Amino acid sequence: MDYKDYIPYGCQSIDEDDIASVCSVLRSDWLTTGPKVAQFEQAIANYVGARYAVAVSSGTAALHCAMYALRLKPGDEVIVPPITFAATANCVCYMGGKPVFADVEPDTLLMSPDEVEKKITSKTRAIITVDYAGQPCDYDKFQVLAKKYGLTLIADSCHALGAKYKGKKVGSLADLTVFSFHPVKHITTGEGGAIVTDNEELAERVKKFRNHGISFDFHHREKIGSWFYEIEELGYNYRITDIQCALGISQLKKLSKFLEKRREIAKQYDNSLKDIRGISPLVVKDNIFHAYHLYVVRVDPLLTGVDRKELFKKMRENGIGVNVHYIPVYLHPYYRKRFGYDFGLCPVAEAAYEEILSLPIFPEMKEIEVERVVSILKQSIFIK
Structure with missing residues (x-):
């Protein structure tokens, strides 16, 4: 690459x-x-x-x-x-x-x-x-x-x-x-x-x-x-x-411009992903102005035919720098050793961790790059 x-x-x-x-x-x-x-x-x-x-x-x-x-x-x-x-x-x-x-x-x-x-x-x-x-x-x-x-x-x-x-x-x-x-x-x-x-x-x-x-x-x-x-x-x-x-x-001085661009990219993702079964952006609540540091989706393996781990690998292989935010903090070795935390503490967070994927988003990102991310995403899943 x-x-x-x-x-x-x-x-x-x-x-x-x-x-x-x-x-x-x-x-x-x-x-x-x-x-x-x-x-x-x-x-x-x-x-x-x-x-x-x-x-x-x-x-x-x-x-x-x-x-x-x-x-x-x-x-x-x-x-x-x-x-x-x-x-x-x-x-x-x-x-x-x-x-x-x-x-x-x-x-x-x-x-x-x-x-x-x-x-x-x-x-x-x-x-x-x-x-x-x-x-x-x-x-x-x-x-x-x-x-x-x-x-x-x-x-x-x-x-x-x-x-x-x-x-x-x-x-x-x-x-x-x-x-x-x-x-x-x-x-x-x-x-x-x-x-x-x-x-x-x-x-x-x-x-x-x-x-x-x-x-x-x-x-x-x-x-x-x-x-x-x-x-x-x-x-x-x-x-x-x-x-x-x-x-x-x-x-x-440029923050308002940066925020506007991030929100434009998020809107482009929203529109492009709404017809892809099994790829679900996080819900944005009413009366919120979202700053979109991250654009996070959930990947349903039953609907996409691919789990998050496999999708992550395929996207990276095609030059898309997806990421995962985050492993539940208490599952890190330090927390498990010091406080005795283990699986089952926060079941909603643990289930989400298995599915979440962060797509690229930053102010200099071009519309054609967003299209490329979505195109590679579609190519990397097997829609049933």
Whole structure:
């Protein structure tokens, strides 16, 4: 296969404005902890409608920061979905807590509020929802649950920058919301992430944690003319650079165009796949503006004559970079060994995992490439 004909499942979109923005920082006096970081944070906060944004080195770092901000301690429980990237649950483990998995809805693969309520105990501290594939979860129900049981609601919205729930942007609907700026996401900083919140105390704790737990940062010490600082709590170096933030500022200006293109591709898929028996896109609920980080379908082997594993192989052999998002987190060896999790914990998620397939979707994808994906998909199944 010629690599130039390969269609990846996701890919960044970089133009000359992005390159110029980065080059301007490389020619400046600040490569990190400089003015671009604060500018990017303000731009993110303004975009989602939050009071505070703290930019960090990755979406995973952002999740870890959120757990630290909550003062999570060993023995505490946090409810998470099984269909997500492992970082959603890993961040709980980083603090010595226990991730408790609640099953998903079969039509959307979003975590079920009813299943979450069943898992709440006296040890539960928080709920981490995931806006899987770019579709916001049922924030109304999760807000009610969080208030009823005195829990913190955290949104892992790494798939959903720009998505809306009942007209409100993701980022303004939870106590803390986390974003990722990995190259396959809606905007990129290379690697990077952010935490947004309306809570000043939580924002300040995150800022301290991303900088080793230091009490006074460089800018504060310069302002008062002092060298002195103290490490008050153990933190990490989760800082993001001005180089990355310059790219992020430039990318954010194009987000609406990126979202429009993703939604156009999703619509093209919807129209092209509706007559293929056994290939079913996930349901999109009413009053949702879907950001389409992923375009996920379910493959019914009885109707297609091919199971997901075989279809994956055939698509890859023909240059289509399909992927699978995700194996239920608790089935990873680490979780099975540490917590004793096993098959049967979340049956809906386990059944979905055997069938789901992510088709390519990214802003630079051309209409003819979508047609090629669908054509290869049709050729790879045996419709009965």
